[in-house]
Amino acid sequence: MPQVSHDPRLEQLLQHPSLWRGRSIAPQPVVATGFATLDQALPGGGWPRRGLTEILTAHQGLGELQLWLPALAQLTSAASARWCAFIAPPFQLFAPAFAAAGVRLDRLLIVQPPQTLWATEQALRSGACDLVLSWVAQAGIPELRRLALATEQGLSAGVLFRPAAAGRESSPAALRLLVQAQPGGLQLRVLKSRGAAQPLINLTLPA
Amino acid sequence: MKRHSRTAALFDALQAPVPPRLPPPPHVEPPARVDARQLWAAVRLQPAPDAAGLQRQAGRALHYSSRVSLAAPDIVLLEVRGSLRLFGGLGSLLSQLRGHFHQVGVVSMAPTALAAVALARSGQRAALTDAQRLVSRLAPLPLACLGWSAQSLARLAAVGVVTVGEALRLPRAGFAQRFGHTLLDDLDRLVGRRPDPRVPFVPVERFAVRFEPSYEMTGNTALLRELQPHLLALQQFLLQRQRGITALLLSLEHRQHAVTRIVLRLAVPEHCAQRLSSLLAERLRQVVLPAPVRRCGLRCGPLLEAASDSAGLWQAGEQGGGANTQMPAFLENLRVRLGAAAVHGLTVLPDHRPEQLSCVAEPVMQTLPSRVAGAALMPWLAGRRPLWLLPIPQLLEQDASGWPLCALQRLQLLAGPERLETGWWDGADIQRDYYVAADASGARLWVYRQRDGQRRWFLHGPFG
Numbered sequence: 001m002p003q004v005s006h007d008p009r010l011e012q013l014l015q016h017p018s019l020w021r022g023r024s025i026a027p028q029p030v031v032a033t034g035f036a037t038l039d040q041a042l043p044g045g046g047w048p049r050r051g052l053t054e055i056l057t058a059h060q061g062l063g064e065l066q067l068w069l070p071a072l073a074q075l076t077s078a079a080s081a082r083w084c085a086f087i088a089p090p091f092q093l094f095a096p097a098f099a100a101a102g103v104r105l106d107r108l109l110i111v112q113p114p115q116t117l118w119a120t121e122q123a124l125r126s127g128a129c130d131l132v133l134s135w136v137a138q139a140g141i142p143e144l145r146r147l148a149l150a151t152e153q154g155l156s157a158g159v160l161f162r163p164a165a166a167g168r169e170s171s172p173a174a175l176r177l178l179v180q181a182q183p184g185g186l187q188l189r190v191l192k193s194r195g196a197a198q199p200l201i202n203l204t205l206p207a
Numbered sequence: 208m209k210r211h212s213r214t215a216a217l218f219d220a221l222q223a224p225v226p227p228r229l230p231p232p233p234h235v236e237p238p239a240r241v242d243a244r245q246l247w248a249a250v251r252l253q254p255a256p257d258a259a260g261l262q263r264q265a266g267r268a269l270h271y272s273s274r275v276s277l278a279a280p281d282i283v284l285l286e287v288r289g290s291l292r293l294f295g296g297l298g299s300l301l302s303q304l305r306g307h308f309h310q311v312g313v314v315s316m317a318p319t320a321l322a323a324v325a326l327a328r329s330g331q332r333a334a335l336t337d338a339q340r341l342v343s344r345l346a347p348l349p350l351a352c353l354g355w356s357a358q359s360l361a362r363l364a365a366v367g368v369v370t371v372g373e374a375l376r377l378p379r380a381g382f383a384q385r386f387g388h389t390l391l392d393d394l395d396r397l398v399g400r401r402p403d404p405r406v407p408f409v410p411v412e413r414f415a416v417r418f419e420p421s422y423e424m425t426g427n428t429a430l431l432r433e434l435q436p437h438l439l440a441l442q443q444f445l446l447q448r449q450r451g452i453t454a455l456l457l458s459l460e461h462r463q464h465a466v467t468r469i470v471l472r473l474a475v476p477e478h479c480a481q482r483l484s485s486l487l488a489e490r491l492r493q494v495v496l497p498a499p500v501r502r503c504g505l506r507c508g509p510l511l512e513a514a515s516d517s518a519g520l521w522q523a524g525e526q527g528g529g530a531n532t533q534m535p536a537f538l539e540n541l542r543v544r545l546g547a548a549a550v551h552g553l554t555v556l557p558d559h560r561p562e563q564l565s566c567v568a569e570p571v572m573q574t575l576p577s578r579v580a581g582a583a584l585m586p587w588l589a590g591r592r593p594l595w596l597l598p599i600p601q602l603l604e605q606d607a608s609g610w611p612l613c614a615l616q617r618l619q620l621l622a623g624p625e626r627l628e629t630g631w632w633d634g635a636d637i638q639r640d641y642y643v644a645a646d647a648s649g650a651r652l653w654v655y656r657q658r659d660g661q662r663r664w665f666l667h668g669p670f671g
Contacts, residue, residue, distance in 0.1 A: 061595060091671075
């Protein structure tokens with residue numbers, strides 16, 4: 001977290017754009033996660049709107065998609081929202097739950113496998129999507145780097161849901177979170193982040 | 208003061224309504240002046256075709272005359288005076304026309320278009336060329352053959368007028384007052400007292416080309432190279448007409464095998480040869496040709512109004528800039544490679560059964576103005592629902608006391624039951640008690656127990 005100074009004049013000076021400090025990063029666009037604890041813990045105060053994010057889980061369906069639900073609602077209901085794409089989701093998406101959370105269904109696009117990596121890259125690069133949620137099984141560093149470049153070209157954000165074992169490999173993703181279920185919510189371990197983040201986040205999910 | 212009043216008077220004069228231009232008084236009968244340069248043939252198609260069928264028959268009629276027009280729903284009109292000499296006189300032309308259309312309809316001829324239509328509608332195979340005999344020939348026909356509304360016909364029948372002759376005998380001023388000017392104008396056109404200009408039929412344009420490559424091709428690259436000049440010609444054809452296409456058919460003929468047909472469908476009208484070529488290349492990559500290609504055919508679908516090529520000021524994603532321009536191209540790229548069914552949107556149906564509730568939809572291209580989201584509009588969505596649904600519910604094992612197990616661990620029930628008992632009317636009825644459960648790792652699941660039969664437990668979806 002950026003250090004907070006108590007003198008308002010000093011604070012004003014530190015905000016000057018030509019002043020860079022060791023721990024600060026260039027401000028990047030974010031979207032609020034909808035969970036106050038998570039917003040405080042992540043650099044910039046939300047999910048990044050550009051670049052790759054990796055969510056690592058031991059198995060699917062822990063609650064990792066719920067992490068993105070408020071952000072999805074916010075992105076899809078914006079005035080000039082682009083698509084939010086789901087590439088190769090492991091199960092069928094159940095529309096009523098999304099609608100009830102305020103997600104606009106006409107902004108969702110679902111792409112079925114195979115060719116997950118190719119479709120993910122197309123979606124990130126095209127500029128037609130705000131957010132691309134992708135369930136990639138196998139991806140090496142060259143492929144991930146390619147996806148990261150595509151996000152910059154298409155001004156989009158990519159979220160890769162990967163098995164927990166992938167946490168041992170290095171990755172060009174800007175943010176990597178290991179998600180584990182715990183009673184009443186989730187435990188998020190930040191494996192990598194651009195800018196300082198709290199290493200361990202305990203999150204309560206709405207019952 | 209005086210000046211002011213003058214201005215006011217002038218202003219009033221300007222404000223005064225211009226008297227509408229009155230139609231000529233109906234009691235003045237225009238002189239009957241049948242245009243001797245015209246002879247109309249009407250083909251009545253039976254049974255009445257659809258719009259496409261009518262267009263097709265009109266296209267056939269263009270063989271006999273350059274002036275063809277349509278009278279919906281079932282008549283094709285041809286002006287044949289200009290074609291008499293070419294086809295060897297009236298008798299010869301008529302027999303050729305009847306031969307050409309004998310399977311589909313009745314051909315009649317008259318000096319005015321409406322008279323030809325009336326004769327054809329009343330089923331008379333007449334060839335009337337003499338303008339003097341026009342009225343006497345039309346007089347016995349029923350008024351229904353003029354295509355007037357049922358209401359007008361009923362009102363005319365109420366005063367005892369059922370044939371054309373009876374209508375023509377009525378005093379003009381009274382007829383116009385009681386039945387309206389439009390009907391009187393129709394009668395005037397029928398007997399040639401009033402000109403009857405018709406909108407000419409313009410045939411649908413298609414780009415179609417067949418060509419034989421210089422050698423029998425096996426590879427896709429060679430095929431694309433051969434196609435390139437024809438795609439450029441197609442682009443030229445479309446640009447000249449300011450149109451785009453959404454469908455393109457490529458047919459490849461082989462020496463012994465059946466023709467390979469490749470249909471390219473696009474999300475928005477397109478004219479760019481380069482784009483069509485890259486999409487075709489993508490499609491060809493998936494096709495395995497059974498044999499070398501001897502002959503190719505390229506044919507486009509209907510020409511559509513093309514979207515303009517103007518670029519937005521903002522790049523997509525900046526300031527909410529035009530993502531709409533990228534969406535169609537992106538969607539086409541995906542669909543060409545993965546197939547149309549693999550890319551879809553999502554929608555909710557009004558039902559309570561989870562299996563019937565969520566439905567695949569066509570992706571929405573344009574950003575619609577924001578509406579009230581989900582739950583407020585869909586009261587049947589109350590209750591907690593998972594984000595994921597298993598396509599087929601998974602049977603859960605039970606321990607000795609009948610408690611559900613997941614991965615050999617007892618499930619913990621957190622909420623429920625929520626009873627869903629519906630759908631008896633269409634044979635897919637469900638009787639279930641739904642619970643929110645948590646497995647040993649803490650992940651939440653949506654499970655249900657059957658209320659009928661063996662009362663077994665099923666997993667229907669993780670909350671995700």
